[in-house]
Amino acid sequence: MIIRITDRPIDLQELISEVTTEDNGGVVAFVGVVRRWNDGPDGQPREVFWLEYEAYREAAEELMRGIASQVEQKWGLTAIAMSHRVGHLEVGEPAVGVAVGAPHRGEAFEACQYAIDTLKATVPIWKKESWETGSDSGQSWVINKESL
Amino acid sequence: MIIRITDRPIDLQELISEVTTEDNGGVVAFVGVVRRWNDGPDGQPREVFWLEYEAYREAAEELMRGIASQVEQKWGLTAIAMSHRVGHLEVGEPAVGVAVGAPHRGEAFEACQYAIDTLKATVPIWKKESWETGSDSGQSWVINKESL
Amino acid sequence: MDKVKVKFFAAFREIVGQGELNWPLQKDQTAASVLAGLAQDYPGLTAGSSTVLVMVNQRYADRQTLLQPGDEVAFLPPVGGGQF
Amino acid sequence: MDKVKVKFFAAFREIVGQGELNWPLQKDQTAASVLAGLAQDYPGLTAGSSTVLVMVNQRYADRQTLLQPGDEVAFLPPVGGGQF
Numbered sequence: 001m002i003i004r005i006t007d008r009p010i011d012l013q014e015l016i017s018e019v020t021t022e023d024n025g026g027v028v029a030f031v032g033v034v035r036r037w038n039d040g041p042d043g044q045p046r047e048v049f050w051l052e053y054e055a056y057r058e059a060a061e062e063l064m065r066g067i068a069s070q071v072e073q074k075w076g077l078t079a080i081a082m083s084h085r086v087g088h089l090e091v092g093e094p095a096v097g098v099a100v101g102a103p104h105r106g107e108a109f110e111a112c113q114y115a116i117d118t119l120k121a122t123v124p125i126w127k128k129e130s131w132e133t134g135s136d137s138g139q140s141w142v143i144n145k146e147s148l
Numbered sequence: 149m150i151i152r153i154t155d156r157p158i159d160l161q162e163l164i165s166e167v168t169t170e171d172n173g174g175v176v177a178f179v180g181v182v183r184r185w186n187d188g189p190d191g192q193p194r195e196v197f198w199l200e201y202e203a204y205r206e207a208a209e210e211l212m213r214g215i216a217s218q219v220e221q222k223w224g225l226t227a228i229a230m231s232h233r234v235g236h237l238e239v240g241e242p243a244v245g246v247a248v249g250a251p252h253r254g255e256a257f258e259a260c261q262y263a264i265d266t267l268k269a270t271v272p273i274w275k276k277e278s279w280e281t282g283s284d285s286g287q288s289w290v291i292n293k294e295s296l
Numbered sequence: 297m298d299k300v301k302v303k304f305f306a307a308f309r310e311i312v313g314q315g316e317l318n319w320p321l322q323k324d325q326t327a328a329s330v331l332a333g334l335a336q337d338y339p340g341l342t343a344g345s346s347t348v349l350v351m352v353n354q355r356y357a358d359r360q361t362l363l364q365p366g367d368e369v370a371f372l373p374p375v376g377g378g379q380f
Numbered sequence: 381m382d383k384v385k386v387k388f389f390a391a392f393r394e395i396v397g398q399g400e401l402n403w404p405l406q407k408d409q410t411a412a413s414v415l416a417g418l419a420q421d422y423p424g425l426t427a428g429s430s431t432v433l434v435m436v437n438q439r440y441a442d443r444q445t446l447l448q449p450g451d452e453v454a455f456l457p458p459v460g461g462g463q464f
Contacts, residue, residue, distance in 0.1 A: 013161055016177075022184035022239055028260075029164075029177045030253060036170035054390050056454060059438035091170055105178060109261045112176075116253065124435070124456050126390035141391040141457065202306050204370060207354040272351070272372050274306035289307040289373065 002081035003064045005057045005125075010083050010094040019079035019101030026105030028112040032096040034089050038129065038142070046131040053086045053095060056124040060084070063123045067115050075111045077102050082115060084125055095127075150229035151212045153205045153273075158231050158242040167227035167249030174253030176260040180244040182237050186277065186290070194279040201234045201243060204272040208232070211271045215263050219248065222262070223255045230263060232273055243275075297321075298365035300330065303351075307373045311340035321363055327352060328359040331371055347374050381405075382449035384414065387435075391457050395424035405447055411436060412443040415455055431458050 002018050012031055020027055040046045068080050079101035089095055098116045102108035129142045150166050160179055168175055188194045216228050227249035237243055246264045250256035277290045298321040304312045312334075319330060327350045335342040350359045351370040363369060382405040388396045396418075403414060411434045419426040434443045435454040447453060 012164065016160065016179060020179070020181050020240065025181055025183040027179040027181060029179070030257075031164060031168070031175040031177070032253070033168055033173055033175060035173040035251070054393075056387065056389055056435070056438075056456070059435055059454070062438055092168065103183070105180070105261075105264065109178075109257060113253075113257045122440075124389065124433075124454075126457065128390070202309075204303065204305055204351070204354075204372070207351055207370070210354055270356075272305065272349075272370075274373065276306070 001068060001078070002083060003061055003068065004083040005055045005060050006083060006085055007087040008085075010085055010097045012094065012097050012099070015081040015083060015097050015099040018081040019099045021079060021101060023103055024079055024101035024108075025103055026108040027099060027101045028105065028108040029097065029099040030112055030116045031094045032116070034091050034093050034095055036091050038131070040131065040133070044133065046129075046133050048091060049130040049132065050091070051089045051095070051130070052128040053084075053089060054126050054128070055084065055086045057086075060123045060125055064119065067118050067123075070118070071100065071111045071115055074114070075102065075107045077107065077111050080111070080115060082119065084119070084123070086125070149216060149226070150231060151209055151216065152231040153203045153208050154231060154233055155235040156233075158233055158245045160242065160245050160247070163229040163231060163245050163247040166229040167247045169227060169249060171251055172227055172249035172256075173251055174256040175247060175249045176253065176256040177245065177247040178260055178264045179242045180264070182239050182241050182243055184239050186279070188279065188281070192281065194277075194281050196239060197278040197280065198239070199237045199243070199278070200276040201232075201237060202274050202276070203232065203234045205234075208271045208273055212267065215266050215271075218266070219259045219263055223250065223259045225250050225255065225259050228259070228263060230267065232267070232271070234273070300363050300366070301368045302330070302334065303368060303370040305370070305372065308341060308371060312338050321365055321367075325363055326360050327357065327363060327369055327371075330363060330369060331359070334371075341371065348372060349374075382407075384447050384450070385452045386414070386418065387452060387454040389454070389456065392425060392455060395422050405449055405451075409447055410444050411441065411447060411453055411455075414447060414453060415443070418455075425455065432456060433458075 037045045038048050064082050081099045084096045100108050100112040130139050185193045186196050212230050229247045232244045248256050248260040275290050278287045299318045300321045302319045303316050309315045349372040350357050352361050353368050383402045384405045386403045387400050393399050433456040434441050437452050
């Protein structure tokens with residue numbers, strides 16, 4: 001099982017290989033990528049230049065292990081891999097990857113979505129956005145709507 | 149847009165890269181892998197040694213293009229890649245890959261699951277399984293329950 | 297004489313011994329009627345014939361579709377690949 | 381004197397100017413009380429304090445949790461990363 005906060009680029013193929021076994025016919029993977037445009041606090045889109053991710057590493061990894069336990073309890077699945085990047089990221093780079101393997105694909109979809117939803121809502125990782133609008137620019141710690 | 153029936157190994161990273169754009173923060177990918185154990189017609193598990201996939205290629209690709217159109221109509225998403233392998237496959241090899249990119253992950257999960265469900269149920273691809281149980285062995289064209 | 301091109305896959309390809317053949321077409325003949333004719337030469341094609349799907353020119357079609365000379369018609373055993 | 385280790389991240393780390401500091405702990409003091417004390421030195425920490433989450437020894441905890449000497453307590457600005 002891969003549970004990882006890392007400052008290295010995310011290797012999605014590694015995550016997928018980790019959960020691909022002879023018993024798992026269905027593998028679902030999610031990749032969260034840094035978008036060029038993101039809404040500012042006023043709901044207006046801002047152009048993003050880079051992001052800086054910061055984690056409470058030990059607590060984050062512990063919570064991610066907890067998500068893996070929940071996936072095992074809910075779906076009986078143990079083939080899960082989760083990796084979240086920290087540090088400086090450019091637009092288009094993967095920030096987070098989750099892969100789940102299951103004998104059948106329906107539960108792989110459900111469990112993968114559950115894992116990323118729970119990760120995004122609960123795992124202590126923040127991001128600072130370097131942004132610009134037509135009239136303004138700055139660097140802001142961005143709040144995740146899901147956690148409010 | 150990648151829509152492909154191929155006798156070469158499936159390159160999942162290529163599919164994911166194809167749907168990763170500056171506007172798509174969420175990418176969901178499905179990989180269908182050849183399982184070691186599959187139920188026979190009597191519901192008892194049989195050990196699988198290899199599979200041979202066969203497609204009605206032109207019709208399959210046309211139907212896959214149709215799935216991409218449905219995904220665009222339903223979710224407004226155009227970043228989709230689908231590849232299905234044909235020919236001889238060993239246990240553990242990817243037989244099919246689908247990747248969908250979307251601005252937000254909920255619709256990427258929905259659209260990816262819709263695409264693989266529809267592909268499996270409607271696209272004319274068959275597989276012949278080389279199998280063995282404790283008492284018997286053979287090669288059988290396997291019926292997909294979803295298409296019945 | 298008018299003909300259609302008939303395509304076979306998977307179990308049907310093995311029964312017929314080839315993936316494609318030209319087959320005579322009578323006037324106002326349906327896909328179902330062509331299949332019935334083929335089954336006289338290749339009885340295996342009738343096994344499970346209620347679950348056989350029909351494609352005409354690479355699109356799913358009703359088995360009562362009237363065929364035209366030169367059409368490509370395929371009789372599909374149930375679609376496979378249900379492992380995942 | 382008894383102390384706890386306090387961890388700061390993101391905006392809070394910038395307000396405090398460091399990611400970690402040791403802070404004196406009185407008897408029967410809650411996490412909320414420690415945060416109130418910190419906010420006297422670092423007023424920025426009170427901004428949005430109703431949405432601040434508390435972790436004690438790397439697990440989410442109620443802000444009324446009584447701290448023990450040597451505990452690691454963290455006050456978290458709302459979790460970020462909501463782009464996808």
